Amino acid sequence: MPQSGLPDVSVPRRLSAPAPGWTTTADVIVVGSGIAGLTTALRLRRRVDRVLLVTKTVLDEGSTAWAQGGIAAVMSPEDSPAEHIHDTLVAGVGLCDVDAVRALVTEGTDAVWDLIALGADFDRGDTGKISLTREGGHHRDRILHAGGDATGREISRALIAALDRVRDDPGIEVIEHALVVDLLTDSDERVCGVTLHVIGEGQVDGVGAAHARAVVLATGGLGQIYASTTNPSVATGDGMAAALRAGAVLADLEFVQFHPTVLWLGEGSRGQQPLISEAVRGEGAFLVDEAGERFMQGQHALADLAPRDVVARAIIARMRETGTDHVYLDCRQLGAEFLEHRFPSIVARCRELGFDPATQLLPVAPAQHYASGGVRTDLRGRTSLEGLYACGETSCTGVHGANRLASNSLLEGVVFARRIADDLTARLGAGELPEAAPVASKGEPELVGSKRRLDIQRAMTAGAGTVRSATSLAATEQALGALAVRAATEDADQQGGPQSWETTNLLHLGRALAYAAALREETRGGHVREDFPSRDDDHFLHHVHLRRSGGVLAAEVVPVPRSNLEGLDLDASMPVDVLDEDRAEPAEGTVGASPAVRHTNSANGPEETA
Numbered sequence: 001m002p003q004s005g006l007p008d009v010s011v012p013r014r015l016s017a018p019a020p021g022w023t024t025t026a027d028v029i030v031v032g033s034g035i036a037g038l039t040t041a042l043r044l045r046r047r048v049d050r051v052l053l054v055t056k057t058v059l060d061e062g063s064t065a066w067a068q069g070g071i072a073a074v075m076s077p078e079d080s081p082a083e084h085i086h087d088t089l090v091a092g093v094g095l096c097d098v099d100a101v102r103a104l105v106t107e108g109t110d111a112v113w114d115l116i117a118l119g120a121d122f123d124r125g126d127t128g129k130i131s132l133t134r135e136g137g138h139h140r141d142r143i144l145h146a147g148g149d150a151t152g153r154e155i156s157r158a159l160i161a162a163l164d165r166v167r168d169d170p171g172i173e174v175i176e177h178a179l180v181v182d183l184l185t186d187s188d189e190r191v192c193g194v195t196l197h198v199i200g201e202g203q204v205d206g207v208g209a210a211h212a213r214a215v216v217l218a219t220g221g222l223g224q225i226y227a228s229t230t231n232p233s234v235a236t237g238d239g240m241a242a243a244l245r246a247g248a249v250l251a252d253l254e255f256v257q258f259h260p261t262v263l264w265l266g267e268g269s270r271g272q273q274p275l276i277s278e279a280v281r282g283e284g285a286f287l288v289d290e291a292g293e294r295f296m297q298g299q300h301a302l303a304d305l306a307p308r309d310v311v312a313r314a315i316i317a318r319m320r321e322t323g324t325d326h327v328y329l330d331c332r333q334l335g336a337e338f339l340e341h342r343f344p345s346i347v348a349r350c351r352e353l354g355f356d357p358a359t360q361l362l363p364v365a366p367a368q369h370y371a372s373g374g375v376r377t378d379l380r381g382r383t384s385l386e387g388l389y390a391c392g393e394t395s396c397t398g399v400h401g402a403n404r405l406a407s408n409s410l411l412e413g414v415v416f417a418r419r420i421a422d423d424l425t426a427r428l429g430a431g432e433l434p435e436a437a438p439v440a441s442k443g444e445p446e447l448v449g450s451k452r453r454l455d456i457q458r459a460m461t462a463g464a465g466t467v468r469s470a471t472s473l474a475a476t477e478q479a480l481g482a483l484a485v486r487a488a489t490e491d492a493d494q495q496g497g498p499q500s501w502e503t504t505n506l507l508h509l510g511r512a513l514a515y516a517a518a519l520r521e522e523t524r525g526g527h528v529r530e531d532f533p534s535r536d537d538d539h540f541l542h543h544v545h546l547r548r549s550g551g552v553l554a555a556e557v558v559p560v561p562r563s564n565l566e567g568l569d570l571d572a573s574m575p576v577d578v579l580d581e582d583r584a585e586p587a588e589g590t591v592g593a594s595p596a597v598r599h600t601n602s603a604n605g606p607e608e609t610a
């Protein structure tokens with residue numbers, strides 16, 4: 001077992017919160033209303049008697065509605081599942097679970113057709129065929145998009161409309177403004193419900209308890225753990241943190257994707273920042289430095305469309321070389337008409353903020369975008385705790401490995417939601433997962449005041465962000481550990497509230513993430529160590545599993561078979577400085593080699609190339 005070099009990290013069983021003042025029951029509780037939660041709840045309805053869907057604010061608040069680029073699926077005869085699987089495995093740098101990737105890709109096409117049948121309206125060309133585009137790391141046109149760059153909003157709209165159509169069905173109950181605080185477990189540590197805080201009316205108001213035979217966590221990502229992120233404010237890792245406190249295994253937390261092209265709004269900008277989708281580069285935009293020099297060509301065969309980790313690292317390297325805090329994205333050659341038609345939301349947002357992509361260079365820098373790790377599940381979405389499932393960005397199904405391939409996350413949400421709903425239908429129908437009585441949890445609860453949030457975000461950004469080292473991670477843990485100590489003294493009398501529960505979740509997950517990152521002494525995918533700049537398959541071809549044991553974090557290393565590396569040219573996803581020079585030359589005619597190349601095809605054959 002490798003040592004993190006960090007001190008023991010204590011994790012309490014629960015957050016401080018008032019005792020539940022009301023109780024409700026269901027067969028299955030689904031927590032979260034993004035693509036993962038809505039798909040699970042809609043598919044479970046009518047197959048089990050009572051589904052309770054709870055969500056922290058309103059139904060369409062979450063990362064799903066912000067997704068721009070699209071959803072990946074094999075939709076064209078020029079593409080094949082084998083190629084999508086291959087691109088996913090390469091992006092995951094040897095750590096993907098091959099069976100999970102196979103499920104994602106082979107079931108993905110049907111899952112997308114289901115979304116279309118449900119009403120999701122993807123963009124089509126003049127002939128009516130679905131338009132497909134390409135994003136970083138994909139070698140085929142396989143990204144469906146909607147409203148140009150508003151794919152997530154359209155998917156969210158279609159799913160919520162489907163939910164609205166069945167809202168009066170007594171088999172499904174929806175509670176908005178319901179923040180899940182912790183998981184309830186029985187005497188066998190089986191999950192049998194949640195505690196939650198509802199801003200409501202009448203009896204269901206304040207902190208209550210919801211009991212169920214199973215709980216599905218679909219609470220999205222953890223972006224707010226960093227000072228700047230593309231994730232909305234609800235992305236505070238609540239589900240992951242609650243699962244960690246309850247004793248579930250979390251995996252691959254160290255692999256955090258930083259999106260290379262996030263609009264840079266100045267040094268003091270905090271919270272959710274505007275994303276400039278990779279699809280903009282897919283259509284021919286490219287990166288330049290302060291001197292106007294293109295720097296992705298010659299670094300990777302896919303140049304500006306290299307996998308995100310490669311592009312983010314190249315940007316960071318160029319920023320360091322030139323002493324700047326951003327580089328630029330040049331979209332000008334795409335022209336105002338094309339940009340406004342293809343990327344209406346991005347163009348409108350940029351102009352609102354004073355940048356015109358049709359005439360100006362856009363300042364961009366990497367910012368947190370996606371958590372590749374999360375609550376470890378098997379292929380059916382089951383976690384290590386009986387009765388607990390996890391889906392979407394909250395989960396770690398194994399499809400992303402060390403780095404998520406662009407547009408695979410919406411697909412993961414919908415494919416694994418279907419799997420979870422099917423597994424739960426079968427199990428509950430067979431009388432498995434009987435009702436159970438929760439027991440009071442042992443140990444002292446913890447709570448950090450909401451005023452500590454910025455301190456946590458700063459410590460995570462400085463030491464556990466885009467580039468890490470043993471020293472920086474130790475400094476992060478020291479700062480977070482000190483906040484936990486202060487919580488026990490200065491903040492101890494608080495009963496909690498949404499802001500402080502979220503802040504404490506950020507603290508618990510931040511400590512776990514830094515711990516996992518300290519254990520991985522190599523650079524791979526979304527985990528970059530400046531003290532260990534190379535990939536090390538001999539010592540780190542494994543997952544780091546973390547769980548709470550005896551009140552502290554315990555790590556387990558789970559090896560990945562070496563056969564995972566067979567047939568993958570992983571050097572293509574390695575950092576620039578370890579690339580073989582000969583291989584680093586861009587291949588002739590490759591994607592992104594020419595700024596004028598556009599990659600929009602139709603689902604049934606090429607429709608538009610230039």
Ligand SMILES: Cc1cc2nc3c(=O)[nH]c(=O)nc-3n(C[C@H](O)[C@H](O)[C@H](O)COP(=O)(O)OP(=O)(O)OC[C@H]3O[C@@H](n4cnc5c(N)ncnc54)[C@H](O)[C@@H]3O)c2cc1C
Pocket residue numbers: 031032033034035036037054055056057058059061062063064065066067068069070071072151152178179180181218219220221230231232234235236238239275369370391392393394406407408409410411413
């Ligand atoms: C700007 C942006 C662009 C993106 N573009 C793409 C793209 O083009 N393609 C792609 O595949 N992926 C993209 N992603 C990633 C993708 O959108 C997400 O990974 C995916 O939508 C996650 O879906 P989800 O259902 O797991 O979580 P979310 O959609 O984030 O939903 C989480 C839900 O859980 C709720 N919740 C959270 N905590 C609690 C709690 N304590 N109690 C109750 N409810 C809670 C939230 O309110 C929300 O309803 C993008 C992400 C962002 C931020």
